[in-house]
Amino acid sequence: xxxxxxxxxxxLRWVVLILLLVSIFKAYTGWQQKRSFTAGDRKxxxxxxxxxxxxxxxxxxxxxxxxxxxxxxxxxxxxEGISIMSNKPLRFFWIEHPVFMIIAIILVTAGYKMxxxxxxxxxxxxxxxxxxxxxxxxxxxxxxxxxxxxxGRPLFPGMH
Numbered sequence: 001x002x003x004x005x006x007x008x009x010x011x012l013r014w015v016v017l018i019l020l021l022v023s024i025f026k027a028y029t030g031w032q033q034k035r036s037f038t039a040g041d042r043k044x045x046x047x048x049x050x051x052x053x054x055x056x057x058x059x060x061x062x063x064x065x066x067x068x069x070x071x072x073x074x075x076x077x078x079x080e081g082i083s084i085m086s087n088k089p090l091r092f093f094w095i096e097h098p099v100f101m102i103i104a105i106i107l108v109t110a111g112y113k114m115x116x117x118x119x120x121x122x123x124x125x126x127x128x129x130x131x132x133x134x135x136x137x138x139x140x141x142x143x144x145x146x147x148x149x150x151x152g153r154p155l156f157p158g159m160h
Contacts, residue, residue: 002067005058007157012055013143019048020139023111024132030125037121045128049112056105059098069093092144092151100142107135 026041064072071094084090111131114124144153 009058023048027129042115045112052108100138104135104138107131
C-alpha cells in the first residue's frame with residue numbers, strides 16, 4: 001500500500017504543479033489586464049487547493065508510514081545515537097520536504113482565500129499571484145528531483 005501511495009503522491013505532484021502554473025498564469029493575466037474576477041478563476045484556484053491538500057494528506061501518510069522513510073516504520077531500526085540532521089535522506093524526508101511543502105500548502109490556501117475576499121479584483125489577482133508564485137518556488141525547492149544526490153526520485157513512478 002505504501003508503494004502505491006508513493007506512486008500516487010508522485011503523480012499528483014504533476015497535477016499540483018500544472019494547476020499551480022495555470023493559477024499563476026490566470027492571476028498574473030488578471031492582474032496585468034485588470035480583468036474582472038470570474039467563477040472560472042475561482043474554480044481553477046479551488047482545484048489547485050484541493051489537489052495540493054490531497055497530496056499533503058498522502059505525504060503525511062508517507063511521512064509516518066512510508067515503506068522506505070516512514071518515521072513509525074524505521075525509527076526502531078535506527079542505530080543508537082544517530083543524528084537525523086547528519087543523515088541526508090532522513091533530514092530531507094523527515095524535515096526539509098515536509099516543512100517546505102506545508103509552507104507551500106499554506107501559501108496556496110492563502111491564495112485561494114483571495115477568491116473569497118471582498119477586495120478589488122486587481123488586488124485580488126496581484127496578491128494571489130505572489131502567494132501562488134512563492135508556493136511554486138517552495139515546492140520546486142523541496143521536490144526530490146532525480147538529479148539530487150542521495151534523495152533523488154524518478155520523474156514518474158516506475159522510471160529508473
